[in-house]
Amino acid sequence: MTLFRSLFPGLLAVLLPGAALAQTPSQFGCSLLENASVAAIEGSDGVFYRIQSDLRLQHPMDDIIVQRLAELSRVLAEGGTTLIYANVPTKGQAMPAYLPPDAVDYGYDKTMMEANYLDVVTRLNAAGVPAPDLMTAMKSAPEGEQVFFRADFHWTPEGARLAAKAIGETIRALPAYSDVTPVTFKTREVGKAIAFSGLRRELQGFCLNAMPMAEATTFETARSTEGPVNDASDIFADGGETAAPTDTGGTVDIFGTGAAEATLALVGTSFSDSEINNFSGFLSEYSGIEVVNYAITGGNQFGSITSYLTSPEFAAERPTFLVWENPIYNSLAQFGSTPLDELIIAAGPPCDIPVGAKPSGPQTLRAGFEAGSLKANDALLFDLGTIGARRVTVTLETATGIKRTVRIERGERLRATGRFYLRLTPYWLPDLTRVAVEFDRPLGDQSTIMLCPPSKGDAS
Template sequence: MTRQLRKLYVALFLAVLALLFVWSARNLLSVTLPPDTSVLDGKWAKAVESHYDKEFPVKRLGTNVWAALDYLLFGEGRPGVIVGRNDWLFSDEEFKPVVNGEQNIADNLALVRGVRDQLARQNIKLVLAIVPAKSRLYPEYLDETQPAAMRTRLYEDFHAAAERAGILAPDLLKPLEQAKSNGEVFLRTDTHWTPMGAEVVAQTLGRTIRGDALLSSEPQQFVTETGEIKPHKGDLLNFLPLDPLFSDLLPPADKLQQRTTHPANDGEAGGDALFADTEVPVALVGTSYSANERWNFPGALRQSLASDLVNHAEDGRGPLLPMLKFLQSEEFKSAPPQVVVWEFPERYLPMQNDLSDFDPSWIAELKKAGTAESLASTAGKTATP
């Protein structure tokens, strides 16, 4: 390198540093501190450091460039997402093996049977809505990465275990597969189902519950209205950190049409207010598939059942923890429902749950009944000639 080229290289390097310094200083000036922040106790420095680290341009540049290389060269994102064909994304929870997965399955099934028993003691019918994995519904969009062997028959095995336990669990896979010809039943860039997929499941559950005459309350009519179609940034796009430099590389956003369900009689109170002084017909418990209003699953279920319901589903807690919390609630003790619909995605069955918020003796009692039943069933099968 000649003397002139070395000078030019140094000048360009210093220019880039100066530009980054100005950019960083501008971001540093935008920091907003809480009114009680003090310089003496270090809170001021920590707040500024946290803001600066978040807004530091070199960090953002490096993150974007590295993510773009992974995505373009290897078709990969950050841990949490599996990149499929035609801009389809999948949660890696549906693919990866789980440490002690078989034991976790046994423990979780024991809890499911224990929940069934606790509900049965109060003459409450449990209906299990086992949600098939997105990768099971759309295997045509999978690339080289395939689900772990333990997940191959997870949906079928879960159903078989429910049947042996005498739990009503209608098949949701077949109606969802049939509905695919009419539109997407799961979102392309999101973990969750579409409002249409949620409606298909709700209709299947409604036919099952009505067919078995599990509800004794007077029918109530509901209507569903559709809103405008808007772009929806799926939660799986968070594992492709390409914004803002390479946002054009991201899969296009999904299109989501919001649906809203309300009583046919507009003058009639809706939602949980209906149950202030009356018996609760249906309780819905589950995950973000039921808790998030974007999918309108509770609304579709109300319309299909011709019955209102109370929704005890929670975001980010899995299916077991909201159910255990519901069974411990004052609402359950004072106003038990006739039917409990438990929305339970199959991918959660092998996962370990943190049950530290609950009484260990109560959890042990639930598991004990379910485990004893499982052992008796296994022994019976072994003894069969």
């Protein structure tokens, strides 16, 4: 079938609906890439673009989402943490030079794509959410230097470096950085490596010849014995040898570097989690702060930040800076209001108001309230008291017997912190009097339901 596609691409383009009418000849004998499970097109120099995620004209961020991010930023700041939202541009936005002429057949418009990205970061910054312009930073790469892998959608080490530089410069300009004593980090080259690419594996089935591997020169970053760095723009230019590398790739003790030192937690997607690009290392170097990387591959837009903000580590001690990396095509509105609600509650004051919850089964807690005592904007913490729980089913019941049920789940790639937060607003009724929560694990001595106090700026 592969040979048939290669010999008769024009005929198949007529016979099969959705096939492009005119395509640039393939360097790798590829055809019908638009029919792959991840539809793609081939550009020049063996660069491939996903049609939906990389070429779509609109990846909007609704004003409601901007407002919710601003609320999350404010609540985190009340607890001493500054949020930086790192909006990763698409391949079509940050690396348009390799697009084929027929990209316009799919609606690609370079001016509109760039305006779309700049609109999002401009509105976030105006709302008080620091959001560096990673698109412009990545487009500043020297001619011929690719910031995304040719047959994959992740950034290369150079793309990661330029993004980290822009984020580091943003962090250094923030008011909270005035109290930071920067630490010197050095980055050194460690040789070639190849990363696995699911996209390349999928598209290879539509090509006769081997597509480009996700191969790059790799780097590692570690603390230096030199003094503080004062000029972030010159950090990477030094390129000297480093001391023994410090592992920042796992979920280690974020406060192990000393209480007097600023801390930076990184949450995000596979862009941050991939070892080949050294993103967290570059971020340490350009920010002058040790980065602890909590990113999760396959966790999508909320997996990593939800795992971290609901964790005992965050509850016990909060970082100075929190960088949330998320590609622009991962919409924060995709799952409704619940994920951002949960983040805002978890970021707020500790939920430590007892409600007198009692066990009513091996996995269930119940609490009763007087009618009118629970308000629409109240929130509850359901805490198993130990790790392991991935799902809770919450039942809210009124004095007249009306019941509403909501399920909160953590996917297999997320941390099973055993802590779940729920804002009552979407489910509230004036005579709400009973709340029950069923965990997917047996209760323990520390299992509880707690009422969350409002944040300082919450007028309700």
